[in-house]
Amino acid sequence: MSSHVSAIPAAPSAQALAHFEQAFAFETDCWDVHDAFSRGVQDFVLLDVRSHELYQRGHLPGALSLPHGKITEGKMAAYPKDTLFVVYCAGPHCNGAHRGAVRLARLGRPVKLMIGGLTGWIDEGFEVERAPEVEREGAPAVAAP
Template identity: 75%
Template structure:
C-alpha cells in the first residue's frame, strides 16, 4: 500500500461536495484574467501585499490594500454586496488568506485568487508596474 492510498479516498458524494464547495471560496488566475480583459469584472480585485511589492508588479486592475489595512473604515466606500477577490505573492504566501479572513469578519463576500502573482505569471499573463 502506498502513502497515497494508505488513507482511502472519500466516497464520490463526499468528494463532489468538497470539490464543488471550493469554488465558493476560490477562483483562479485564468478566470480573473478572462473577466477583467472582457469587461465582465463584477468584483473588486485586491492585491493585499505591501505597496512596494505592488509597485514592482501587480495584476492589472488590482487595487493595493495590504491585508492589515482591511478595516471597516477602509471598506465603507464599497457597497455591502461588493464581491472582493484577494491575492498575494503566491502559494508560498498566506497574505491572501489573511485578507480573506479580515473581509469575512467584516461580513464582506470574498474569494481567493489561487496562485497569486506566481500563478498569474505562470499562466503567461503580464503584470502592471507602478502604483
C-alpha cells in the first residue's frame, strides 16, 4: 500500500537537480528581495503588479506600482533592455505576478517572480509601506506583523 505522495515515484536525482536549479532562473523569494534591499544592492526593479489602490493600502518598500494589465513597451522604454524586473502580487492565491511576468517576457524583458507575494513578505515579518494619504484617511491597510 502506498500513499498519494509515493504513488508516483520521485524523479531521478539528476532530473530533480536540473528542475530545482532551473526554478531559480524564474523565481526569487521574499527573503532574497529583502536581503538585497537591506544591503543596498538594488540590481533589479521591484514591481507590485496589483491595482494602484491595493498598492496604496500596503506594498513592499522600494516597490513601484504597475498593474500587470498596464505593462506595455511604452512604460518599459524608460528602462534599459537588460533591466531585471521582479514582480509580485498578493500571494499564492493570486496569479497577477504570473500575468505580469508573462507580459514582461513577451516584451523581451528579464523577469523573475517573487514567490509568496505580499502575503509571504508579511509572513516573514518584514515591514510593509503604506501611502501617506491612506494612513491619513484611515482606510483599511494590510496588517503588518
